[in-house]
Amino acid sequence: MEMMSPDQLTTLGHPQRLALFRLLMRRYPDRVPAGELALAMGVKASTMSTYLAALLRCGLVRQDRSGTSLLYSIQMASVRQMFDFLFIDCCRGRPELCLSTSPGADPMSDRIYNVLFICVGNSARSIFAESILRSLGGGRFNAYSAGTRPYSELNPFAMQVLDDKRHDTSMLRSKNVSEFAGPDAPRMDFVFTVCDQAANEECPAWEGQPISGHWGMPDPVKAEGTDAQKALAFQQAYGALSRRIQAFTALSIDNLDRVALQGAVDEIGRSETGAPA
Template identity: 70%
Template sequence: MEYETTDQLATLGHPQRLMVFRMLMRRFPDTVPAGELAVQLDIKPSTLSNYLNALQRAGLVRQERLGTSLLYSIEMTNVQHMLDFLLKDCCKGRPDICMPSTQGAKTMPDRKYNVLFLCVGNSARSIFAESILRSLGGDRFNVYSAGTQPTSELNPFAMQVLADKGHDTSALRSKHMSEFAADGAPEMDFVFTVCNQAANEDCPAWEGQPISGHWGMVDPVKAMGTDAEKSLAFQNAYGALKRRIEAFTSLPVESLDRIALQTAVDDIARTPVEDMQ
């Protein structure tokens, strides 16, 4: 185990390999196409291939093939073993030394929880998620949404879908995520990204170590065709988010410790939305 960990740490000691590893960690449990990694990280495909091969040899990343595409994801079991070794050996099993703010074994406090949904534009998918969770779980959750690069207006197709579903849209607005990182902002218990680009971005760490999840889906704003075809794309995005949020609201949040809760959130991300019907 010590030799394996030494090799893994040496692999992560290279700044660009660490950058690839960090992006895949942010996208966990997603599998990410090599081409997307190359574009997002601005790395030549041949160079990226070398980095990914090194991470694979160290057991930190795994590769899957889908047709002609190569997809990559974190080999989380091995990563956990590496971190466990550091905690047990280097820290002598004392999380108060190496991870003073860790609360993994504790359950969430029994109160109303703060949830933030992030996207890039904060004009459709994150607005959908905010509205759906407020409708399904407003008695248990304070719900917010924001964007990494918010637009000035909410998407009219998204607003029409929400109105047709009976949601009150009067208080909705596009917001920058910095509003929720400022002094006096509510401390988040959960932070979900609902688009891949937002998950790819290196966002600052949130106060309080919130449970995080990534529910990436196709951007309905990019739908082409007639207004009816565009409207259908927004309807599909709304339905997919609703099924994930229904699964989330069914979790016994107050009775799960943080590790079990994070696992449950990751399981929701892994489950195809069609299997949630």
């Protein structure tokens, strides 16, 4: 096993650099512009450049160029190497000493899984995902959705798409994510953010260590133009989520360990989302 760089722990010992690292982990596998990161953290562009440079130097973050833009993402191989060192070396060759003993750390079993989809408004994308999983899940999943700052009403264009696709919308409502954080809330097995803004926000740690994934996509609510053009944006968002959820429901969840399952969820997040349904 390769040694971990001591600079990595030193770099993450700074509160704001740690916050940036955690933000990029929530956005993984996205590649994010520095300006968006600075806006999400409320810091100046020059300050963000300094934080990113430190994470780049110690190998925890990678930089890619797209045209004239520089994009940043987690260097997952290096992160895994760091965690391997901490578990194997610092846990005296017995990583089980350092692993959580909470029920959520147990291997997946043959049962019904609870899945939560989060976006900011909980009026379109997360509502789509909840409805699609209920239809495609074959009784293997309980699907939920919530928003970090939910709207009071569901988007009418979104509701029209769901009606056209013959989903049962009678139980749908806009909900705050706090409803799923209390002691009486169902314990989640999977938590997915389906918009970048929700992933940018710091949420409380979930009980039971659910598998998490970021499936960000454009917000159809922000579409401009005629009603037909707006409706098309909602159709495209529905189609993108439908393809991802089809891939998710096809996974052999009962037969995959947490590492393999997390990798599969991340790979679904990299899938193409642009074509309409």
